[in-house]
Amino acid sequence: MSPPRFVGAPVTRREDARLLTGRATFVDDLNIPGVVHAAFVRSPHAHARIKRVDVSRARAMPGVLAVIAGHDLDLPPLLLRMGSPIPGTELRAAPRLALPRDKVRHVGEAVAVVVGESRYLAEDARDAIVVEYEMLPPVVSPAAGVAPNAPLVWDELGDNIAAHIVQRVGDPDAAFAAAPHVLRETFRIVRGGGHSMEGRGLVARYDGTLDSFTVWDATQMPHAVRNTLAILFGMPEDRIRVISPPDIGGGFGPKGGFYPEEAVVPWLARALGRPVKWIEDRHEHFTSAAQERVQVHETAIAFDGDGKLLALRNVFLHDTGVSGILVTPLITSCTVPGPYRIRNIHTEFRAVYTTLQPTGAVRGAGRPQATFVMERMMDRMAEHLGLDPAEVRARNLIQPDEFPYDVGLIFRDSARQVYDSGNYPELLRRALEEIDYRGARAEQGALRARGRYRGIGIALCVEGVGFGPFEGAVMRLNARGRVVVSESAPPQGQGYQTTFAQIAADAVGVRLEDVDVVTGDTAAVPFGTGSFASRVMANAGPAVLQAGRVLRERILSLAGFLLEAAPADLEIEDGRVHVRGAPMRSVSLVEVARLGNVGRGFGFSLPAGVQPGLETSSYFAPPQAGYSSSIHACVLDVDPVTGVVEIVRYVVGHDCGTLLNPLIVEGQILGGVAHGLSNALYEEAVFDEGGQPLAASYLDYVLPSAREMPRVRVFHLESPSPLNPLGVKGAGEAGTLPVTAAVAGAVEDALRPFRVRINSVPLNPSRISDLVHGQ
């Protein structure tokens, strides 16, 4: 193979031009003839019995095609049995109807749906539906969920425990008993949402002649949606095509999984014989899209007088909401040890159902909480021993010669948590240099003397990414001599059409502009997993690479026949295949495609040994997760009077293995930092004691704008992963992970004269004011 020409280069994105000129196709932009519009009636209560749903007035309203409540919907319950990666454990879940018949379990739960000729008419009728409720006591925190005699979210389960998982490494009890120093803390992490700028949404069309569905769904997981619909409708999966539109307006986790609306809208399309569209509005995103992050951790570390960690005990409650996934708290429990060598670990969590909206994964998926917990403990250990926070970290880092490093836990991919590669000491060294750590420490005292409260924070993390089970790629040479790459996972802004073109162009040996990329269409690649967990490049990347190598062989073999030359003597250049050293002896890729995909003529036999069909498919399944690593360092000032935090310098060091496109990776990091900074300083999904969301608009739920975001400096290390032929790991979430920890550390450092203890975020002005005043 010749060296890569495109992989590793900062190729600008081919997606951009259509997005910049308003020519993109998001799901709400699809103009499907005959389409009608759905609007959902949603519960105003966190927990209530449904006594009566009166749709009579709504059904009679103009432009209304259907009004459907739970009893009208003949679909089996949504019960997605996902095995637990940890043997002997499970996610306990009750069957859930897409539209409930008995009771509602969170504010915003869909109770009924109206289909109208326009969204306006559908919403008119929605407001004419009367639902009578009998109030039930809500469960608004995981602690309330495990309290004695707590109300039951799911009566069938008998309690509110969704999962209880314990993992142990070494002998933590003995290590704690013998340790010279032990510190204990409680950490509380609050809820946040995904807040992609485009909400969820889908259009479903049913074709009665073929008994088949086409569903355009702004989902991160088209194959999972297709498979679930096949079960719900009792149809073979081949007759359901789910397409994630090429343009999806961000995902960040909540567009993964399967929601009630994704069952109801296709059902309506079949029942009505009309295409049906539903587009989530922002209020619905606030109350019905998955959120994440609420956890309460009881953490203890044991260490010696030199600041060497001896043992870790971390026990936490996780708010699963009305429904959720097992893997998010499991990821938290595995991510706590991070880059540190800890031989004795006790990690334990209980995931608890509450009458709050569903949870799932939000950028980071359990990892930001873990990083917050561990890095706060590292700061506390430094303080306890009177050591520099950077120094205590350095003393505990896993060294470059220790890879592969077995943490001793089972990770969420069911494989042992074995770190594949990395260089954590170099991350730390370089970050301290880039942030001018010594300089910052030196000026801190002088500034404080002048009444300026400056703090420095550092946080590291190791992030399990790129795990399976697999992704797939189908590749062909079409009649115009273009390489068409279909890849199973859909993008939500990550630039797949560019990056996969880079991989394919190198693998086949063609120009970048000769490659077309199709993403997230179950008809193009029959099997796939989806875009989440920073996993696509380590799965679909190698699949595209493998398919490209096979396609190249096929092209050269057919061209060899046409040119009467050995394939090994051929080269591909500028859309033609020629004999090396004899550029006049050449055929175009169009001619090769004609021979391979059409034949020499109708009814003409192909010569022996020439394989027809310039198409190949390839799947790649990594043996385990790869482990990216990163460090964030920040210098900030806190105004103890106004409570305002001003970031002075912010540095990110990141190692996700081989960089396929540095421009795109850096963009992923910068966006992740913005999300993390938002968690650190601004956003919080607040609920009152009745389970009512109190921050359900952008007036109350604050996201940072360009004015609030600091300039962020990013540097990369490249420790290739041995787990796939590209050496790639994953980068989508990394930017988010250490931010809350780094910012909390820096704010606590800045406010040391006030002896503040920061064990939770967001650190908004009122919170900082409370801390300064000892509340």
Place this chain on the structure above:
Amino acid sequence: MTLTRAIRVRVNGQLRDAIVDVRLTFADLLRATFQLTGTHLGCEHGVCGACTVLLDGEAVRSCLLLAVQVDGADVQTVEGLAPDPDHLTPLQAQFVEHHGLQCGFCTPGILMTLTAALRDNPHPDETEVREALAGHLCRCTGYQGMVDAVLAHVRHGTGGAR
């Protein structure tokens, strides 16, 4: 209850007539009636800025106006900036160069705000660029790429948004 009105609007230089429900939003007029789907709806309560267009030259939230309110107005949307995707404006080209967009959902509104802002202040510094963008939410980029794109555009002296 569906009262209608006839309106006439100049959109991207072209006069267009429509009979609209009085409650139709300006954003839906553009997206549904005129099929100009480059203008996006992110929050429908006037905070995210994705639906920003130029109304008689000023950047406005099209989700907060009714179609009947723009009768007789001159409107510019993202579709009116460049003739086609192969001929980007200099500012759009800098967005490509500096990775100023990811999912691109918020981008059209941002371009329209910048069109007005750079007309009024053709040589903003970084603080002024960030101030100009402060009425927009982007969840993908952290804004740094788009800030760099605007600064490069200003530096290269192409001036204004074109």
